[in-house]
Amino acid sequence: MMPALNQQSLRGEMRFDEPLSRHTTWRVGGPVSCFYRPADREDLVRFLHQLDSDEPLFWLGLGSNLLVRDGGFKGTVIATKGSLVASEWRSDRLLYAESGIACAKVARIAARAGLCGVEFLAGIPGTLGGALAMNAGAFGGETWERVVRVETIDRFGEVRSRLPEDFEIAYRQVRGPSGEWFLAAELEMEAGDVDAAQRRIRQLLERRAATQPTSQPSCGSVFRNPPGDFAARLIEAAGLKGRRLGGAQVSEKHANFIINTGDATARDIEMLIAEVQREVAAQSGIELTTEVHRIGDSS
Numbered sequence: 001m002m003p004a005l006n007q008q009s010l011r012g013e014m015r016f017d018e019p020l021s022r023h024t025t026w027r028v029g030g031p032v033s034c035f036y037r038p039a040d041r042e043d044l045v046r047f048l049h050q051l052d053s054d055e056p057l058f059w060l061g062l063g064s065n066l067l068v069r070d071g072g073f074k075g076t077v078i079a080t081k082g083s084l085v086a087s088e089w090r091s092d093r094l095l096y097a098e099s100g101i102a103c104a105k106v107a108r109i110a111a112r113a114g115l116c117g118v119e120f121l122a123g124i125p126g127t128l129g130g131a132l133a134m135n136a137g138a139f140g141g142e143t144w145e146r147v148v149r150v151e152t153i154d155r156f157g158e159v160r161s162r163l164p165e166d167f168e169i170a171y172r173q174v175r176g177p178s179g180e181w182f183l184a185a186e187l188e189m190e191a192g193d194v195d196a197a198q199r200r201i202r203q204l205l206e207r208r209a210a211t212q213p214t215s216q217p218s219c220g221s222v223f224r225n226p227p228g229d230f231a232a233r234l235i236e237a238a239g240l241k242g243r244r245l246g247g248a249q250v251s252e253k254h255a256n257f258i259i260n261t262g263d264a265t266a267r268d269i270e271m272l273i274a275e276v277q278r279e280v281a282a283q284s285g286i287e288l289t290t291e292v293h294r295i296g297d298s299s
């Protein structure tokens with residue numbers, strides 16, 4: 001149940017029964033009871049101060065690694081994309097950025113300053129907060145390799161400064177103090193030059209476009225790579241490329257991507273994920289684990 005909020009004191013965007021299909025890159029997902037996009041950090045703190053202590057809360061970036069089930073989410077979603085987007089240089093190589101900023105933007109800001117090390121972020125659709133939560137990575141780079149400090153916020157609006165050692169960080173996995181979300185991070189870059197950084201961004205985007213179905217709705221890689229192997233290789237070897245279930249399909253271009261061909265439901269996608277896991281296990285004995293996060297109720 002949504003608590004009574006003093007909406008007049010809030011400056012953000014509040015929507016009720018907002019379809020989350022509008023806020024995920026798979027373009028599926030049922031409604032959330034309350035969707036709130038804070039105007040800025042101060043407004044976020046004010047919103048959290050007013051929130052019931054038992055209100056289910058979920059933090060949403062671009063929704064590019066998220067399967068929201070068709071029945072939606074009974075609770076409140078805090079949307080950071082396009083909201084917490086401030087950034088500033090704290091020193092000549094240290095960028096402070098809030099969690100709603102696009103990863104692509106961080107990569108461009110650094111390149112324009114002639115710094116390198118975060119070019120891999122250019123092709124990762126999503127917010128910095130999502131990249132911190134997932135330890136997003138590509139082409140040999142990983143988000144947390146660059147993190148010097150983060151700011152977190154809890155459901156009561158309390159802000160803390162935390163260090164990487166406060167978190168357990170692994171491949172596509174981050175565990176930290178419970179009940180805290182990312183508000184901002186300080187990222188350290190290396191000295192470089194503008195041309196080299198911009199060239200590398202272009203090359204990485206070209207490689208990605210050549211191998212991944214970037215123009216079709218997806219969540220990127222559905223499964224983590226198992227140790228010593230590739231989920232895509234195993235899925236292709238199991239003969240699953242192109243496999244369809246309702247509107248969901250294993251991409252012909254990259255077997256670890258499931259695309260929404262137009263009218264997929266979250267159920268189609270979830271059932272196809274389970275089918276791929278079953279058939280890969282039957283063929284190879286390997287249990288694929290999902291990278292994508294799932295929330296909400298089945299309808």
Ligand SMILES: Cc1cc2nc3c(=O)[nH]c(=O)nc-3n(C[C@H](O)[C@H](O)[C@H](O)COP(=O)(O)OP(=O)(O)OC[C@H]3O[C@@H](n4cnc5c(N)ncnc54)[C@H](O)[C@@H]3O)c2cc1C
Nearest residue numbers: 061062063064065126127129130131133136137138182220
């Ligand atoms: C075409 C395509 C290509 C992709 N390529 C890559 C790739 O190369 N490498 C890679 O790692 N990923 C890739 N992804 C997956 C995805 O883009 C990343 O995981 C990205 O970091 C998710 O960010 P987001 O803002 O969309 O997070 P969301 O999908 O909105 O959320 C993902 C998780 O992070 C949590 N979260 C979001 N913001 C915060 C916050 N501020 N504080 C705490 N938790 C938070 C959410 O609660 C959720 O659990 C790709 C996806 C697509 C669609």
Ligand SMILES: NC(=O)C1=CN([C@@H]2O[C@H](COP(=O)(O)OP(=O)(O)OC[C@H]3O[C@@H](n4cnc5c(N)ncnc54)[C@H](OP(=O)(O)O)[C@@H]3O)[C@@H](O)[C@H]2O)C=CC1
Nearest residue numbers: 025062102103104105108122123124125126127205214215
């Ligand atoms: N969004 C999606 O649903 C999907 C995106 N992708 C791909 O993922 C990558 C990242 O996408 P997304 O997260 O949407 O981010 P965008 O590509 O939309 O870029 C995010 C922000 O970065 C800034 N930016 C982008 N290009 C430049 C530039 N040349 N110079 C300066 N600033 C720039 C802009 O900020 P500002 O507005 O402040 O100028 C922009 O809003 C892209 O390659 C995209 O094609 C793939 C699948 C789905």
Ligand SMILES: C=C(O[C@H]1[C@H](O)[C@@H](CO)O[C@H](OP(=O)(O)OP(=O)(O)OC[C@H]2O[C@@H](n3ccc(=O)[nH]c3=O)[C@H](O)[C@@H]2O)[C@@H]1NC(C)=O)C(=O)O
Nearest residue numbers: 138139140211220221223224225230232233236253254255
């Ligand atoms: C897209 C994501 O991240 C991507 C990231 O963009 C790229 C680039 O660094 O490397 C990972 O993909 P990946 O391991 O599938 O990389 P690729 O180089 O495309 O493929 C790996 C291997 O699988 C084989 N392959 C790929 C696609 C395919 O349909 N069939 C196949 O057999 C390739 O031949 C290659 O030998 C990340 N995925 C994971 C789960 O680690 C994501 O996490 O969402």
